[in-house]
Amino acid sequence: MELLFLALSCLHLLKTEVVEGSWCYRSQKCEQPQCQDPPQWHLVNGKCSGNKQSPVNIVTKNVVYEKSLKPLTFEGYDVKGSGQWLLENNGHTVKVTLNTSPKIGGGGLPRKFKAVEFHLHWGVPEKPQNIPGSEHSIDGEKYPMELHVVHIREDASDVTDAKKNPGGLAVLAFFVKANKENENYASLLSELENIKYKGDTARLDPLPLMSLLPPEEDLGKYYRYEGSLTTPDCYEGVIWTIFEKPVELSLRQLSRFAVLHFEKNSSSAMTENFRPAQPLNGRAVLWSGASIALPAAKLLLLPLALTCTLSSLSH
Ligand SMILES: [Zn+2]
Numbered sequence: 001m002e003l004l005f006l007a008l009s010c011l012h013l014l015k016t017e018v019v020e021g022s023w024c025y026r027s028q029k030c031e032q033p034q035c036q037d038p039p040q041w042h043l044v045n046g047k048c049s050g051n052k053q054s055p056v057n058i059v060t061k062n063v064v065y066e067k068s069l070k071p072l073t074f075e076g077y078d079v080k081g082s083g084q085w086l087l088e089n090n091g092h093t094v095k096v097t098l099n100t101s102p103k104i105g106g107g108g109l110p111r112k113f114k115a116v117e118f119h120l121h122w123g124v125p126e127k128p129q130n131i132p133g134s135e136h137s138i139d140g141e142k143y144p145m146e147l148h149v150v151h152i153r154e155d156a157s158d159v160t161d162a163k164k165n166p167g168g169l170a171v172l173a174f175f176v177k178a179n180k181e182n183e184n185y186a187s188l189l190s191e192l193e194n195i196k197y198k199g200d201t202a203r204l205d206p207l208p209l210m211s212l213l214p215p216e217e218d219l220g221k222y223y224r225y226e227g228s229l230t231t232p233d234c235y236e237g238v239i240w241t242i243f244e245k246p247v248e249l250s251l252r253q254l255s256r257f258a259v260l261h262f263e264k265n266s267s268s269a270m271t272e273n274f275r276p277a278q279p280l281n282g283r284a285v286l287w288s289g290a291s292i293a294l295p296a297a298k299l300l301l302l303p304l305a306l307t308c309t310l311s312s313l314s315h
Helices: 002-013 038-044 183-195 251-259 296-314
Strands: 072-075 085-089 094-097 103-106 113-122 145-153 169-178 201-204 222-228 236-249
Touching (some): 113 169, 113 251, 169 251, 183 201, 183 251
Parallel strands (some): 169 236
Antiparallel strands (some): 085 094, 085 201, 094 113, 103 113, 113 145, 222 236
C-alpha cells in the first residue's frame, strides 16, 4: 500500500523532460527516474567504485591514536578578504567560491593547502521527517548538516590541476549541530533566497573564514583518513580532516536551506544531498587525541608563569 502511494506520488511529480545519465541524490530519483543515484555513480565515473571512497562511518573504538596529529595552523583564516564571495546553487548544493586563499598547514599534512571553496550537505532538519544529512558519521550517528572546506595543494592553480596527483586535495569537514543561533551565518543564510534554483548565483561580502568555524581552541581534536570527493568524479587522494567540535546553527537557521531546489523548474526541494557511507576497505582512521590548541600568546606566557611560581617559592 505504501509502495503504491509512493509510486503514485512519483507519477504525479514526473516531468516530460527527463535528464539522462546525469548524477543525482536518491531524493531526486522520484522526479528524475533516469538520473544516476549514489549506488550507480560508478556508471558516471568508474572512480566512484574505488576502494578509498568517502564518506565513511567512523567507529571510535577502531580509530588509531596518532600523536603527530597536532593542531593545524590556519593562515589568513581570520582575514576578511576584499573581493566578494560567489554563491551558487549548482544543482547539488550551495557552493561558495572564495576570492582569497586562506591556507592550512601542520596537523600531519604533507604540505600547505589553500582553500578554494566551501559547501554543505544536509538532510531534512524539521520534524516530522527530521533526517540528519551529514555525510560522515561517528559510531553510526549523523549530524543535521556537514560543512566541507575544500583546499588544493598550494602549488596547484585550480582543482583540476590539483587532481593530477594523489594527495592534491585536503578537505576540512565540520559537523553542524542544531543548537543556538549563530549570527556569523546570518548574511550567508539571507542570500539563499536569491539562489533558489540550479544555476542561480549571488554575491556576498566576504567573511573571515574562521568566523564560520568553531572556535580555534576547539579544533585540536580531529579524525584523519585518506578518501575521495563525495560527488562524481569521486577523485581519490583527498586528505580528510573531520573535526570533533561541531558548528552550531539554530533549527530555524537550518530550516532556511529549504528554499533551495535541485532544478530550475522543479517542485522538489534540495534535501538529503549526501552520499551514504562507503566501506573503509582496511583503511585506518587516525585520531589526534586530546591535543589542546594553545594560542601563541598563552604558550609565551607559560614559561613566564613558571618562572614567577618558582621565584615566589624560593623567597
Ligand atoms: Zn562535500
